[in-house]
Amino acid sequence: MLKSPFKFLDPYQPEDKDLFFGRSTEISVLRELLNSSNLILIYGKSGTGKTSLIKGGLSQKLTFHDWLPVTIRRNEHILTSLCNEFRNLIPGDSQIEEDPVECLNRIYNYYLRPIYLIFDQFEEIFTNKSLAAQESSGQLAMKAEEERAAFFKVIKTILDTDIPTKILFCIREEYIAQLYTYEDESYLPNLFDFRLRIEPMTRKDVEEVVEKTFLAFNIRNAIPVSKIIENLLTGGAERQLAYLQVYLDNLWRDSYAVDHGNGEWYGRNIPEVTISEGIFTQVGQVSDVLKRYFTKKKAEIRALLQNGPAQEFSDADWEGFEQQFYSNFITQQGTKQPVKYTVNDGNMIRLEMGNFEELEMVSHYVNELESARIIRKEASFLELAHDSLATIVQEGLTAEQVLIRNIEQSILSNYQIFQESNSGFLSAGFIEIYERYKSKMEFEKPVLDYIEFSRDDNDKKVTELQTALLSSEKRKKRAYILGLLCLGFLIAAIIFGGKFYKNKADLQEALALQKEITVLLEKEKQQNLNNYNKQIEISQKLKVANDLALSSADSLERTLYLVRSAQARAAQSDSRRISEEVKKYMRAADKMHALDNHELERAILVNAARKYPLNKEIRNKIKDNATLETRSDL
Numbered sequence: 001m002l003k004s005p006f007k008f009l010d011p012y013q014p015e016d017k018d019l020f021f022g023r024s025t026e027i028s029v030l031r032e033l034l035n036s037s038n039l040i041l042i043y044g045k046s047g048t049g050k051t052s053l054i055k056g057g058l059s060q061k062l063t064f065h066d067w068l069p070v071t072i073r074r075n076e077h078i079l080t081s082l083c084n085e086f087r088n089l090i091p092g093d094s095q096i097e098e099d100p101v102e103c104l105n106r107i108y109n110y111y112l113r114p115i116y117l118i119f120d121q122f123e124e125i126f127t128n129k130s131l132a133a134q135e136s137s138g139q140l141a142m143k144a145e146e147e148r149a150a151f152f153k154v155i156k157t158i159l160d161t162d163i164p165t166k167i168l169f170c171i172r173e174e175y176i177a178q179l180y181t182y183e184d185e186s187y188l189p190n191l192f193d194f195r196l197r198i199e200p201m202t203r204k205d206v207e208e209v210v211e212k213t214f215l216a217f218n219i220r221n222a223i224p225v226s227k228i229i230e231n232l233l234t235g236g237a238e239r240q241l242a243y244l245q246v247y248l249d250n251l252w253r254d255s256y257a258v259d260h261g262n263g264e265w266y267g268r269n270i271p272e273v274t275i276s277e278g279i280f281t282q283v284g285q286v287s288d289v290l291k292r293y294f295t296k297k298k299a300e301i302r303a304l305l306q307n308g309p310a311q312e313f314s315d316a317d318w319e320g321f322e323q324q325f326y327s328n329f330i331t332q333q334g335t336k337q338p339v340k341y342t343v344n345d346g347n348m349i350r351l352e353m354g355n356f357e358e359l360e361m362v363s364h365y366v367n368e369l370e371s372a373r374i375i376r377k378e379a380s381f382l383e384l385a386h387d388s389l390a391t392i393v394q395e396g397l398t399a400e401q402v403l404i405r406n407i408e409q410s411i412l413s414n415y416q417i418f419q420e421s422n423s424g425f426l427s428a429g430f431i432e433i434y435e436r437y438k439s440k441m442e443f444e445k446p447v448l449d450y451i452e453f454s455r456d457d458n459d460k461k462v463t464e465l466q467t468a469l470l471s472s473e474k475r476k477k478r479a480y481i482l483g484l485l486c487l488g489f490l491i492a493a494i495i496f497g498g499k500f501y502k503n504k505a506d507l508q509e510a511l512a513l514q515k516e517i518t519v520l521l522e523k524e525k526q527q528n529l530n531n532y533n534k535q536i537e538i539s540q541k542l543k544v545a546n547d548l549a550l551s552s553a554d555s556l557e558r559t560l561y562l563v564r565s566a567q568a569r570a571a572q573s574d575s576r577r578i579s580e581e582v583k584k585y586m587r588a589a590d591k592m593h594a595l596d597n598h599e600l601e602r603a604i605l606v607n608a609a610r611k612y613p614l615n616k617e618i619r620n621k622i623k624d625n626a627t628l629e630t631r632s633d634l
Contacts, residue, residue: 001371002256005217005270006249008373009242009385011049012056014069020056021212022205023049027057030196034058037194038159038166043173044198046335046387047240050170051120053198067166068113074124075338075381078151082117100154104163114164123175125151127331128338143444152187159188172335172387173197201238203229209244219252220274227280235286242388246290250283251275291392297372298322301365309361325365326393327401329375329384332409336390338381341366351382404437411443415450426454428462582608582615589621 012020033040044050075081086103090110108115125148158165183191207229237244255273265271331337342350349363369375376385384390417424431454585608592601608618
C-alpha cells in the first residue's frame with residue numbers, strides 16, 4: 001500500500017510534534033495544569049484528538065530530558081499492563097520487582113527523568129471485558145470491581161511518594177461519571193481538581209491544520225483552499241478529527257496517482273502533488289468518507305482472498321464470516337474491543353474468539369486489514385484502528401446481533417440494579433429469550449449467578465401460583481359438595497318435620513327458610529367460582545405475556561425503549577434539580593457580595609464548586625471573582 005504522510009487513524013506521536021497543528025491553546029493549558037498538579041484528567045468526545053494532544057502536542061513544550069512518557073492501555077488487566085510497561089523500560093532486568101511503586105522507583109533511578117504515566121483510552125477499564133482469566137503471581141485475575149479498586153489505590157500510593165511522577169487519565173467524557181466512585185479519601189479525592197476538556201476544533205483551528213499541513217507535505221491547490229475547509233466543516237470534521245485525516249489522506253493519494261502514477265516514493269522529501277477540481281469532486285463528502293473507505297477496502301480484500309485461500313467460500317459464507325469477525329471487535333457500548341491472538345508454528349494467526357478454523361484465511365484477512373490501516377496489531381492483541389470504525393461496524397450488525405447486544409446490555413443493567421438494591425430479578429419471559437441466545441453471549445460468573453437466581457425466583461413464583469390455583473379449586477369443590485349435603489339434610493328435615501307442624505303457617509315459614517338458605521349457598525358457590533376464574537385469568541395472562549415475549553424481539557426492544565425513556569426523564573429531572581440547587585447557591589453568594597461579606601461569599605462558592613465540580617455556571621462565577629480564582633481549594 002502506498003506510503004502516505006498523513007496519520008490516517010493513528011494518533012500523533014512525540015516524533016510528529018512538528019506536524020501537529022491546531023491545538024496551541026490546549027497545549028498551553030495542559031502544560032500549566034501539569035505545572036500545578038501531578039494528577040490530570042483529560043476528557044472529551046471520541047475523535048477530538050485527546051491522545052494526539054498528549055503525545056504530539058505536549059512534546060512541543062517538553063524536551064527529551066523533561067519527561068519519560070509511558071503509555072498504558074488496560075488490555076487484559078490494568079495493573080498487569082502497568083507492570084509490563086515498567087518491565088519493558090529496563091530490558092534484561094529479570095530482578096525488577098512486582099510491586100508497581102518499587103518498579104517506578106527503579107525506573108526513575110535508571111533514567112533520571114520525570115515519569116509521565118499516560119493511561120490512554122481509560123474508559124476501557126469500564127467497558128472492556130476480560131480477555132482471559134490468567135494467573136499472575138499465583139492469583140487469578142481479579143473481578144472488574146476489584147481490579148479498579150486495586151488500581152486506584154496503587155495510583156494513590158504512587159502520588160503519595162516523592163518519585164517525580166505525573167499521572168494523566170485520558171477518557172471519553174460519557175464515562176467520566178463512573179470515576180465519581182473513586183473520588184473519596186480512600187482513593188483519589190483530588191481526581192477532578194485539575195482537568196481539561198478537549199473541545200471540537202474551531203474554524204480557525206481547521207484552517208491552521210489544512211494550511212500548515214499542505215505546506216509541510218508539499219501539497220498545492222488548483223482550487224481555493226476554502227472549498228476544502230467548507231467541505232470539512234460541513235462533514236463535521238472539526239468534531240471527528242479521524243474524518244479530517246482520512247479525507248486529507250484520500251485527497252493526497254488520488255492526487256499522487258494522477259501526478260506520479262502508482263509507484264512508491266522514497267526519501268525524506270515528499271513529492272509535490274496538486275489537488276485539482278476533479279480530484280476534489282471525486283473524493284466527495286467528508287461525512288461518510290471513512291465508511292466509504294472501509295466498504296471499499298473490505299470489497300478489495302474479499303476479491304483478493306476469494307481468488308486464494310477463501311476460493312471455496314460462497315457469498316453467504318463470506319458474509320457470515322465478516323459479521324462474526326467484526327462483531328468481536330466492538331463492545332456492547334459500541335467502542336473498540338481488543339481481541340487476543342497467538343501465532344502458531346506455521347506463522348498462522350489464531351484468534352481467541354468465535355470458532356475460526358480457517359487459520360490461513362484468517363491470517364491473510366488480518367494482515368490485509370492491518371495493511372489497509374483498519375486493524376492495529378499489538379504484541380498480543382488486535383483492535384480496530386479507531387472508535388469511529390467501531391461505530392461503523394456496529395451500524396452493520398444484523399438484526400439478530402443487535403438484539404443479542406440489547407439483551408446483554410439489559411441483563412447487565414438489571415444486574416447493576418440488583419447489586420445496588422438486592423432486588424429486581426429477570427422475568428420468566430426474559431430468561432426464555434436469554435435461553436434462546438445464550439450460546440452467543442458471554443458473561444462473567446457473577447452475572448451468570450444472577451441469571452440463575454432469577455430463574456429460581458421465577459420457578460418459586462410459578463410453584464406458588466400453581467399451589468394457590470390447586471387450593472382454590474379444592475376449596476370450591478368442598479364448598480359445593482357441602483352445600484348439596486346441607487340442602488339435602490334440610491329438605492329431609494323439613495319433609496320429616498312437616499308431619500309435626502300444627503298449622504299451615506309453620507310449614508310456610510319452614511319453606512321460606514329453605515329458600516333463603518338455598519340462595520346463600522348459591523351465592524357462596526358463585527363467589528368461589530369467580531375466585532377460581534380470576535386465578536385462571538391471571539395464569540392465562542402470564543402465559544400470553546411470556547408467549548408474546550418469546551414470539552417477537554420487538555417486545556424486548558419496546559421494553560428497552562420504555563426503560564431508556566424513563567431513564568432519560570429521570571436524568572432530565574435530576575438535571576432540573578441540580579440547576580435549582582445551583583441557582584440557590586448563586587443567589588446566596590450574590591447576597592453576600594452585595595453585603596460586602598466576601599468571606600461568606602467565598603465559602604458558599606467553595607461548597608458549590610466541591611458539590612458540582614463540572615458545573616460551568618459555578619466555574620464562571622469563580623473566574624469572575626479574582627480573589628477566588630487563585631484559591632488552591634477550588
